[in-house]
Amino acid sequence: MFNRKSGKKFIFLLFIGLLIVAAISLTCGQIKIPLHNTLSAIGYQLGLPFFDKNDFTQEQMAVVWYIRMPRMVVGLLVGASLGISGAVMQGIFSNPLADPGIIGVSSGAATGAVLSIALGWATESMFVMPAFAFCGSVCAVALTVFLAMRNGKIPVMTLLLAGVAVGMLLGAVTSGLLTFMNEQK
Incomplete structure (x- = not known):
C-alpha cells in the first residue's frame, strides 16, 4: 500500500x-x-x-x-x-461503506426540514430550515443512542439496528408530512 x-x-x-x-x-x-x-x-x-x-x-x-x-x-x-x-462512521462501524445516514442523521434532517416547511416557518428567515434540519438530525442521533444504550455501553450492532429503525421511522414521518401537505393544497 x-x-x-x-x-x-x-x-x-x-x-x-x-x-x-x-x-x-x-x-x-x-x-x-x-x-x-x-x-x-x-x-x-x-x-x-x-x-x-x-x-x-x-x-x-x-x-x-x-x-x-x-x-x-x-x-x-x-x-x-x-x-x-464519513470517516468517523467508517471507524465506528469498521466498514468502509458506512455513512452518517446509517444512524438516522439524514432522515432526521429531512424530517426537520420538511417540518419547517409544513409549519410555514421556512419563509421567515433563511436560517430556519437549516436550524430545523440540524435539530432533527441531533434528535435522531439522540434517539438512536438512547435506544442502543445498554448498561452504559453502546454495542455497535445494536447502534446499527437502532439507527436503521430510527431512519425508517423518520422516513415514514417525512412521507406522512409530505402527503398531508399535498392534501392541504
Missing part, C-alpha cells in the same frame, strides 16, 4: 491540487478575472505589503472578496466536514 514517505507526498500533492482548484474557482465565473488581479485583490484585502490597489478594479475586488471567496470557503468547510463525518 502506501508507506509513510509516499503518503506525505500524496497529501502534499492533494493540498497543491486543492490550492489550484481554489484559485481557478476564484477566477472563473460570469465575470472572468485574471489570476493576477484575483491574487492582488485578496492580498490587498488581507493587508499584505506587495499588493497594490491599482492592480484590480473595485468590481473585481467585490466579486472576488464578497461573492466568490465566501462561497469557496463554505464549500471547503462543508467538504471537510462531510469527509470527517
